[in-house]
Every structure is written in C-alpha cells, then in structure tokens.
Amino acid sequence: MKVFRIKHNGAIFYATFEEGDVFKPLLSKNGNQNAFPISECTILPIAVPSKIICAGLNYKEHARELNMDLPEEPLIFLKPPSSVIGNGGKIIIPAMSEQVDYEGELAIVIGQAGKNILPENAAKHVFGYTCANDVTARDLQKKDKLFARAKGFDTFAPIGPCIETAVADPNSLTLRTSVNGKVRQEGNTSDMIYSPSELISFISHVMTLTPGDVILTGTPPGIGTLSAGDSVEVEIEGIGILTNTVVKDESIRTPVQ
Secondary structure (H helix, E strand, O other): OEEEEEEEOOEEEEEEEEOOOEEEEOOOHHHOOOOEEHHHOEEEOOOOOOOEEEEEOOEHHHHHHOOOOOOOOOEEEEEOHHHEEOOOOEEEEOOOOOOEEEOEEEEEEEOOOEOOOOHHHHHHHEEEEEEEEOOEEHHHHHHHOOOHHHHHOOOOEEEEEEEEOOOOOOOOOEEEEEEOOEEEEEEEHHHEOOOHHHHHHHHHOOOOEOOOOEEEOOOOOOOEEEOOOOEEEEEEOOOEEEEEEEEEOOOOOOOOO
C-alpha cells in the first residue's frame, strides 16, 4: 500500500491515493472515510523525522569502487531533519560548495518506537520504505573529514514520493539513479553489507528509534556530481520514483572572519 502525507483544510494526515484522483485518510476519526480530491490537497514530505540516520559504505560494490575495506560494523552518521524535502522539491547547491553529489538510497520509515531491537523483530518497527537521495557536498566532506556540513545543508535529504508499506523483501530490490534521463547508478539491495533489519537493530542499540524516524541504508556504486538545471530521479522497484530538480544558491557567501 502506497501512503502519502497530505494536508487538507489545515489538517495533516497520512492517506492512500484512490481511483478518481482522491486521497483517503489512512486513519480517520469516528469511522469517517471521506475522500478528498487531489486538487484540494497538498502533498507533503512523507515524514517529519526526529532524526535521519544514515549508513555509510553499505554496498559491497560501492566499497570496491572506492577501493575501501568492508566495514566490520555499520558506519552511521546523521543528517538534520531540516535537510528534508519531498518529491518535486528543489535541491539547492550551496554557495560554499563546488561539488554536490547524488546518492540514491532505500530509506526505512520507522512506525513503532524501539530500543535494543533484535534483527528478527525489526520488521514490526517499520512503517514502510521509500526512496531517498543522500545529497552530499563532496568537496566539503573531503575538506572537513566529518560529515555534518557536507551532508547537512537544507534540501540535502529528498525523500518520497510515498511510503510503501507492503514491501515483501527489502533485501532484493533494484535501485536506479538517473540524471537528466540517463542511468548513473544501478544496484540491488541484496548487495548490502548490512541488511535493513541489521541496521535497525544496530542503530536501536545506540539510540531509541521513534515513529517518523528515517534510516538511509547506503548507496550502490556510481555516485556522481549534480549541476544546476539537472533533474535527478531515484527509482526503487515496487516503491516509486523520487524526482527533484537542482538549482544553485546565488546568494553571496560571507567569508568567515
């Protein structure tokens, strides 16, 4: 089931898209099953996470591409909630960066809070899965040797277009990233070093996961650079296509004194 986060007459709720171009609330009060025309609704980013936890270097082929050893345990870092944009939003290349890269990824949306979750129990904490783009200022990542600035700019966490709640096997999904219609990345989640369940378990032993939190599970080989005017798509089998355009921040950068 594909679920969207919708705003209608000031109310924000999750809904399914139904025949007749209408949204039907996923949960409704007093059994009210009203359907709302798409023309009356605003489609919002699919989650408002308290945190976005990302797995680095989690595809075997990506590690080989970079000539790096496979990690002995998941490598995790954070992106701020303020970096989230939805399907159709604009990725802004910041004035202080000269190289902004795409990284198409499968994302997990948490539906049930948990701490110290066992891998075999991870699925019950999942609301669903979606597409994500771990946009990265690669030059700043190399300069800082840390990820906070390079991964944390506003608009650097596109997610969407929906949450798919009925993914039969997240360990066997084809993922493609295209720029201006040309495929740049193609891989399968079976190439992950640590599976979604293993990532959920590992992360939950570090920090409590809460509903709406998003986990980015890593990127396959083929990462590359974005330019102003580009259109970038992340497509995941059975989930959908996340599409964003790229623009340049034309504001004048103030030098650090």
